[in-house]
Amino acid sequence: MPKPNYLTPEVEQFRDAFRAFVAAEVAPHVDDWERQQAIPRSFWNAMGEQGYLCPWVEEADGGSAADFAYSVVICEELGRSGAMGIQTAVSVHADITVPYLAELAPQSMRRDWLTRCTSGDMVTAIGMTEPGCGSDLAALRTTAVRDGDDYIINGQKTFITNGIACDLILVAVRTDPDAMPAHRGISLIAVEADTPGFVKARQLEKVGQHIGDTGELFFEDCRVPRANLLGEEGKGFSYMMRNLQRERLMIAIAAQTAAEQILDKTLPYVKERNAFGASIASFQHNAFKIVERATEIELGRTMIDSIIDEFIAGEDITRRVSMAKWWMGELANRVAYDCVQLHGGYGYMREYPVARDFVDVRAIPIYAGSSEIMKLILARMMDLVE
Numbered sequence: 354m355p356k357p358n359y360l361t362p363e364v365e366q367f368r369d370a371f372r373a374f375v376a377a378e379v380a381p382h383v384d385d386w387e388r389q390q391a392i393p394r395s396f397w398n399a400m401g402e403q404g405y406l407c408p409w410v411e412e413a414d415g416g417s418a419a420d421f422a423y424s425v426v427i428c429e430e431l432g433r434s435g436a437m438g439i440q441t442a443v444s445v446h447a448d449i450t451v452p453y454l455a456e457l458a459p460q461s462m463r464r465d466w467l468t469r470c471t472s473g474d475m476v477t478a479i480g481m482t483e484p485g486c487g488s489d490l491a492a493l494r495t496t497a498v499r500d501g502d503d504y505i506i507n508g509q510k511t512f513i514t515n516g517i518a519c520d521l522i523l524v525a526v527r528t529d530p531d532a533m534p535a536h537r538g539i540s541l542i543a544v545e546a547d548t549p550g551f552v553k554a555r556q557l558e559k560v561g562q563h564i565g566d567t568g569e570l571f572f573e574d575c576r577v578p579r580a581n582l583l584g585e586e587g588k589g590f591s592y593m594m595r596n597l598q599r600e601r602l603m604i605a606i607a608a609q610t611a612a613e614q615i616l617d618k619t620l621p622y623v624k625e626r627n628a629f630g631a632s633i634a635s636f637q638h639n640a641f642k643i644v645e646r647a648t649e650i651e652l653g654r655t656m657i658d659s660i661i662d663e664f665i666a667g668e669d670i671t672r673r674v675s676m677a678k679w680w681m682g683e684l685a686n687r688v689a690y691d692c693v694q695l696h697g698g699y700g701y702m703r704e705y706p707v708a709r710d711f712v713d714v715r716a717i718p719i720y721a722g723s724s725e726i727m728k729l730i731l732a733r734m735m736d737l738v739e
Contacts, residue, residue: 364423407446410471435618435706438713450479453592480523491539497527513568520546521543541584616688633697653677657681689714
């Protein structure tokens with residue numbers, strides 16, 4: 354199979370270096386971090402020292418001005434470590450939240466924030482989801498009311514990746530309650546963690562992805578300078594809709610990588626494990642199941658590589674990334690289910706990595722737009738529904 358355009362020799366050399374970093378700095382600690390349900394700040398700083406955080410940021414702001422291919426490699430190699438929680442945390446910081454700062458932050462704060470984001474001294478999060486609205490961002494209720502040179506924020510956010518660890522959070526708020534349609538009243542405001550009225554209420558107990566926190570957050574008369582507004586007031590929804598394509602691409606890459614690494618580590622097991630006098634891989638049903646999943650993984654790899662090339666080329670990927678996000682998210686779950694089954698009783702034991710994979714991938718069809726929302730987007734693009 355020919356290599357995609359983004360996999361240049363330089364990118365492959367970077368992969369070798371980052372893979373060695375993951376083997377030394379991540380793999381030995383996965384079990385401990387899983388139990389602690391937290392990523393130590395030393396990891397973020399180590400990533401920053403090596404230039405592995407936000408490598409796409411301009412050199413003047415602490416980055417390397419690298420193209421998106423390097424973000425792809427970082428996402429994939431963290432995923433291949435079997436620690437999807439850490440992969441998610443890094444992606445949310447480096448390729449989902451920080452791009453908003455690079456594009457929209459006021460000049461007075463932009464360089465300081467970006468330099469700290471690339472060094473690991475500042476971990477970021479983005480606060481979109483609320484208890485009463487998940488995928489329906491236009492219905493969010495958190496408000497930001499002007500008061501002189503400040504905004505006063507009141508509301509609640511939930512299911513926020515890096516919500517407990519974050520030093521800076523971008524909050525989607527309603528600045529115009531009377532806007533019609535409602536999404537035109539939404540803005541984005543940056544809130545630093547030590548701002549009075551910003552309350553990190555609790556770390557949520559998730560089924561999987563225990564490495565990396567997910568928080569429930571409150572804003573109680575949280576006073577933030579108007580200078581912390583990102584971009585223009587009332588344009589927050591359009592900013593999010595545009596940047597969600599990159600977010601969904603990162604998640605599709607994570608899903609594809611998960612499917613690949615789960616099957617890769619299952620194959621040796623099924624070839625070595627014997628039952629009824631033969632390896633369980635040799636049973637026709639099992640062999641066919643493995644072949645089916647391997648075929649789907651190959652198809653997924655071809656699709657995701659082509660979308661990555663299109664994204665780097667500046668093309669509109671909305672249609673294809675919506676397909677990739679739902680299909681690859683569900684593929685990862687099919688692979689995880691079958692591989693647990695192939696492990697038998699051992700697949701249900703937490704000491705086996707495939708058990709962790711099984712619960713980790715379950716979130717993929719839910720966050721950043723559920724599979725159903727992806728299908729609705731596509732149905733609208735195909736003029737099937739209004």
